[in-house]
Amino acid sequence: MGNNIESSEKVSFGKVATSEDTHEVSATGAFVRQDNYFITPFGDGEGELPVEAGRYRLIWTSLCPWATRQIIALKLLGLEDVISVGKVSPIRTENGWEFSLDPKGVDPVLGIRYLPEIYARTDAAYEGRATVPAVIDVKTGKVVNNDYHRLTNYWETVWKPFHKQGAPDLYPEELRKEIDELNVILFHDVNNGVYKAGFAQSQEEYEKAYDILFNRLDWLEERLGQGRYLFGEKLTDSDIRLYVTIARFDVAYYFSHKTNRNRIADYDNLWNYAKDLYTIPAFKEATDFDAIKRGYLLGQHSHNPYDILPLGPDTSNWNEPNNREEKFGKSRISSIAKTGR
Structure with missing residues (x-):
């Protein structure tokens, strides 16, 4: 499972939260999941994220169902050579998702130990949890999309020019x-x-x-x-x-x-x-x-x-x-x- 670094102290990431309890319980005791914050779609329209091979890194963990469905889609469609993939430990620490599976506990592309680091770097006003899946623009070093509701649909549609031959049409x-x-x-x-x-x-x-x-x-x-x-x-x-x-x-x-x-x-x-x-x-x-x-x-x-x-x-x-x-x-x-x- 790689080098498993134990977090010895709480690290500050500005306003980024690391616990569900911070924001996600209603007055009646119901769990209310936080909304996705980075929801700019992929496409060729004005203000959309350009569909470009080698530009993005998808961060996931095998614990998370929202993140795992991105990996299944990438594998089915043949996009693994187009979107780079980073993986955090399945055990979330008090400092958030940690890259303890990587050598020296640091993502080799992003150079960070904890996922909240890049959320804080992207938007200092962000107060939600640093969630996976997270798509990072490697050129800017910032989170550009964490919208698990729509991500697989983007892989299935606007990323179609990069699909492998014979890839299934998952969203006809x-x-x-x-x-x-x-x-x-x-x-x-x-x-x-x-x-x-x-x-x-x-x-x-x-x-x-x-x-x-x-x-x-x-x-x-x-x-x-x-x-x-x-x-x-x-x-x-x-x-x-x-x-x-x-x-x-x-x-x-x-x-x-x-x-x-x-x-x-x-x-x-x-x-x-x-x-x-x-x-x-x-x-x-x-x-x-x-x-x-x-x-x-x-x-x-x-x-x-x-x-x-x-x-x-x-x-x-x-x-x-x-x-x-x-x-x-x-x-x-x-x-x-x-x-x-």
């Missing part, structure tokens, strides 16, 4: 309205739904989030009984967004976020769907179950004062056969699953 024009509508549902009820349950500070808000989450998972279980993916035989952006949450569910959220009505493994369609996606190299290579477990269950944000890491669950079952081809026939992306190309 004829489905974009339906994909966008489903993505809103997935975000509020599932992706962020687990956090609304896990970070709630009142019993009422916790139970409300818990019920919404599992009602939506039940709905998705039924939907995935009708087709191999969320939009039938077409792998889309929505599948990436759902996958990153269900990949974290049994290994972490079930315990850490108190979302314990069912495991994903208790569902027939959701579980086989998850294993099916895991056979695709882009999904599997971006999924680090050990890092996910460590990130959620160790460190100062885990409410685990003795840092005891649970031995389970056994994740070898992710490699077991799934029944999606038996139910729906051979997928049109089977070649991607087998070769990664």
Whole structure:
């Protein structure tokens, strides 16, 4: 895992926050996620971020679902040689995300130890948390986009000139309205739904989030009984967004976020769907179950004062056969699953 530097003291980054508790709880005890601040789109329009190979660095951690879905998209589309990638430790320190996986604990391109450094350098008035994913303009050394809501859509559309040959169309024009509508549902009820349950500070808000989450998972279980993916035989952006949450569910959220009505493994369609996606190299290579477990269950944000890491669950079952081809026939992306190309 590289050199793991222990933070011995609190470092000041101006107004940049390093804890959810600073801004993100309502008067009723509900978790209210901070808005994204750096939302300038990529494109060729006035004021947009130029689409230019080698100009940007994407910072991620294998803990974070919002960041992991960027890596899955980059791998599926073949953009890894176009967008450089930096990685922070899955265990967030009191000083924020740390580049402790790199030699000497410093990002080799940006020259920083903690992600909040570059947020503070970008905008001295910024008061939110320094979040991942973060896209840095290497030319200016500043954060230009942390809008996880739209980032995968930019990789899928305006970055298309740099896609590898045969890359899947994850955001087809004829489905974009339906994909966008489903993505809103997935975000509020599932992706962020687990956090609304896990970070709630009142019993009422916790139970409300818990019920919404599992009602939506039940709905998705039924939907995935009708087709191999969320939009039938077409792998889309929505599948990436759902996958990153269900990949974290049994290994972490079930315990850490108190979302314990069912495991994903208790569902027939959701579980086989998850294993099916895991056979695709882009999904599997971006999924680090050990890092996910460590990130959620160790460190100062885990409410685990003795840092005891649970031995389970056994994740070898992710490699077991799934029944999606038996139910729906051979997928049109089977070649991607087998070769990664």
